[in-house]
Amino acid sequence: MTLMKRLKENYAWNRSRREDARRTRIPFKKELRQNYQLYLMLMPFLLLFLLFIILPIVSAVGLSFTYYNIYEEPMFNGFKNYVSLFANDDVFFIALKNTLVFAVITGPVSYVLCFFIAWLINEMSPRVRVLMTCIFYAPTLASSVFFIWQFIFSGDSYGFMNSILMKLDLIREPIQWLADARYSLAVLMVVQIWMSLGTSFLAFIAGFKAVDPSLYEAADIDGVRNRYQELAYITLPIMKPQLVFSAVMQISASFSVSTISMQLCGFPSTKYSAHTIVLHIMDYGNIKYEMGYACAIAVVLFAIMLLVKFLVDRVLALLGSE
Numbered sequence: 001m002t003l004m005k006r007l008k009e010n011y012a013w014n015r016s017r018r019e020d021a022r023r024t025r026i027p028f029k030k031e032l033r034q035n036y037q038l039y040l041m042l043m044p045f046l047l048l049f050l051l052f053i054i055l056p057i058v059s060a061v062g063l064s065f066t067y068y069n070i071y072e073e074p075m076f077n078g079f080k081n082y083v084s085l086f087a088n089d090d091v092f093f094i095a096l097k098n099t100l101v102f103a104v105i106t107g108p109v110s111y112v113l114c115f116f117i118a119w120l121i122n123e124m125s126p127r128v129r130v131l132m133t134c135i136f137y138a139p140t141l142a143s144s145v146f147f148i149w150q151f152i153f154s155g156d157s158y159g160f161m162n163s164i165l166m167k168l169d170l171i172r173e174p175i176q177w178l179a180d181a182r183y184s185l186a187v188l189m190v191v192q193i194w195m196s197l198g199t200s201f202l203a204f205i206a207g208f209k210a211v212d213p214s215l216y217e218a219a220d221i222d223g224v225r226n227r228y229q230e231l232a233y234i235t236l237p238i239m240k241p242q243l244v245f246s247a248v249m250q251i252s253a254s255f256s257v258s259t260i261s262m263q264l265c266g267f268p269s270t271k272y273s274a275h276t277i278v279l280h281i282m283d284y285g286n287i288k289y290e291m292g293y294a295c296a297i298a299v300v301l302f303a304i305m306l307l308v309k310f311l312v313d314r315v316l317a318l319l320g321s322e
Contacts, residue, residue, distance in 0.1 A: 140198030
């Protein structure tokens with residue numbers, strides 16, 4: 001029996017187990033009585049999750065249908081905020097375009113890059129693996145990261161990038177990387193990709209270590225001859241939890257970018273070239289105090305992220321299903 005047949009049978013067996021579990025599901029009240037100790041242990045987390053995640057989301061959805069400026073009581077105004085957002089707010093569409101472009105490029109690139117680097121590091125010796133993991137995880141811990149990139153993309157001739165390009169006679173005068181609307185968003189993408197080698201990278205490292213080495217030995221006997229086949233038929237199906245977790249982290253990071261833009265390009269940036277949806281929320285919520293309108297923007301962003309998460313789940317669900 002080939003390895004592919006074994007994997008298909010294993011997938012079918014797991015799927016039948018999930019279907020059997022759905023059919024034989026214990027009523028919630030009975031399960032609660034049987035496992036009340038476990039629910040008591042989960043209670044602190046559930047309370048924090050309810051207080052700091054669920055409650056803010058529900059409150060934001062409710063406030064998005066009101067006019068609320070903090071100083072006065074919220075006044076219900078129906079869909080006025082959403083109508084104004086899509087009909088009259090030109091800056092929102094600039095922010096939406098920037099955010100989508102940013103997410104479509106940095107999300108997949110960072111995701112694939114984290115996986116590829118983790119795959120290469122996993123093939124190294126233990127000591128080298130520890131060293132390389134620390135090196136690639138370091139950008140996440142760097143507190144002065146914005147200072148470094150401000151020096152690299154400084155708009156004068158002393159900036160690292162400008163000095164190299166001028167020495168090579170590729171440019172004659174310095175480029176305003178962070179102030180020119182033609183370059184600012186691209187610079188932010190580079191910084192974001194560099195900073196994203198963090199949590200997802202460690203998750204992939206852990207996923208590779210969780211794969212049983214005996215599976216690769218069996219694969220070699222069954223006809224798998226190279227690393228790419230091992231990756232496609234063994235590693236990826238087994239690493240589904242890490243793939244899903246990393247996808248969620250990348251979606252969250254790419255759609256919620258704000259601090260990088262403020263620190264590097266200012267707030268607001270030139271011609272709103274680096275303006276994102278989160279910055280638009282901060283503009284109306286923290287500066288103009290139009291909390292109802294800011295909540296409407298947040299709800300739209302939340303809906304977009306849920307849609308992207310659903311599409312990513314559908315793609316990752318195909319792993320091991322054929």
